[in-house]
Amino acid sequence: MAFSNSNKVSLSxxxxxxxxxxxxxxxxxxxxxxxRGGRxxxxxRDETKGLKAIEIIQKLTANKNVILKRLDLASLNSVREFAQDILKNERRLDILINNAGAIMLGNQKTIDGFQLEMQVNYLAPVLITMLLLDLLKKSAPxxxxxxxxxxxxxxxxxxxEQINSYKSHVNAYSNSKLGNILFTQVLAEKLKDFNVSVFSLHPGAIxxxxxIQHLNPCIQSCGKCFSNIFLKTPxxxxxxxxxxxxxxxIEHLTGRHFEECKVVKSYSTAKDPKQAKQIWDSTLKLLSYDENETIRI
Ligand SMILES: NC(=O)c1ccc[n+]([C@@H]2O[C@H](COP(=O)([O-])OP(=O)(O)OC[C@H]3O[C@@H](n4cnc5c(N)ncnc54)[C@H](OP(=O)(O)O)[C@@H]3O)[C@@H](O)[C@H]2O)c1
Structure with missing residues (x-):
């Protein structure tokens, strides 16, 4: 049975x-x-698409407490504006889900000078999380x-040194996704006395x-026919x-990685705490973020 059918936790x-x-x-x-009744x-990043999704969600759930806020991860300015808006207007934040991601963006740089895919998948989510940490702590668990x-x-x-360099699209995506896991490990350790749990996951091949967006149209339509064999639904x-x-x-599993709704062993690439700490330090430096202020509160 799907997890969402078996678990009845309310988000009211x-x-x-x-x-x-x-x-x-x-x-x-x-x-x-x-x-589940949450706000x-x-x-x-796209207002039209976001509003369309809200319209459907509100129709399906009758929950009017579903809102849109603009966030473009390819701009750290947009990330800061988003976080400021949340801190100014929201009284609490119980769950932050860094889900957005992109692939095969090539060797493009953002307006902030970072490799685009690395910023969208890793650097910007780190910054959002750090900027919202106080609110998450105040809302603990x-x-x-x-x-x-x-x-x-x-x-x-x-x-x-590899955080902001480009070798290939496979390398850019996999490194950015390893970044998510290493960030989870270090942050979980830092937050262990604050009742804020941090998890990373692989959603499956979906x-x-x-x-599919980078496949040619012919393969895309074949993919559609065979998608239920090779790929899972959203x-x-x-x-x-x-x-x-x-x-x-599952709070005691903070910092761990999950697949298929189960905790899994660390990938061989994600087993070195020294590397995780080095990446953490360099990432915050690249983002000009001083962690001491937030973590201590
Ligand atoms: N699908 C899979 O097989 C698979 C496997 C492993 C991991 N994942 C991960 O699962 C997560 C969700 O992906 P998905 O499969 O649901 O893909 P998706 O349908 O393509 O959704 C990706 C979402 O990220 C948003 N996004 C992309 N660039 C952005 C930016 N610069 N700023 C803000 N939002 C941005 C997209 O917005 P737009 O609609 O405006 O483009 C879209 O809402 C990603 O992190 C992905 O890496 C997926």
Missing amino acids: GKTVIVTGANTGIGYETALECAK VILAC SRIVNVSSKAAKYAKKFTP YTDIA VEGSQTTLYVALEQG
Whole structure:
């Protein structure tokens, strides 16, 4: 039975942010959180797509407490504006779901000078999380969910110097997704006395835009025919995210990585705490973020 059918946790009185919630896994995650009565903030870069998703979610759930806030992870200015808006206008934040992601963006740089895919998948989610940490702590017990990927297994030489360099699209994606896992490990350790749990996960191979948008149209339509054999649906793809966001009694597993709604052993690329700490330090330096202030509170 799907996790979302077996778990009945209510989100009444709770606030959830889901990034990249207009489509795919993020949309299904937001829909399920709305069904459970939460205040759900869809953080999307495209207002039209975001409003469309909200219209459907409100129709399906009758939950009017579902709102859109604009967030473009390719701009750290947008990230800061988003966080300021949340801190100014939201009284609590119970679950932050860093779901948005992109693939095969090539060797493009953002306006901030970072490798685009690394910023969208890793650097910007780190910054959002750090900026919202106080609110998450005040709302404890709370959770941070980082949607990673099994691609992290294939990351190569993810050193501080590699954070902002481009070798290939496979390398860019897998390194960014390893970044999600290493960030989860270090942050969980730092938050262990604050009742804020942090989890990373691989959602499975799911039939969504990210999985098919770069295939040629012919393969895309074949993919559609065979998708139910090779790929899971977005609803199925949202189950592990929902599990780590909602399941009670898994707080002691903070910092761990999940697949198929189960905790799994660290990938061989994600076993070195020294590397995780080095990446953490370099990442915060790249983002000009001083952690001491937030973590201590
Ligand atoms: N599908 C899979 O097989 C698979 C496997 C492993 C991991 N994942 C991970 O699962 C997560 C969700 O992906 P998905 O499969 O649901 O893909 P998706 O349907 O393509 O959704 C990706 C979401 O991220 C948003 N996004 C992309 N760039 C953004 C930016 N610059 N700023 C803000 N939002 C941005 C997209 O917005 P737009 O609609 O505006 O583009 C969309 O809402 C990703 O982190 C992905 O890496 C997926």
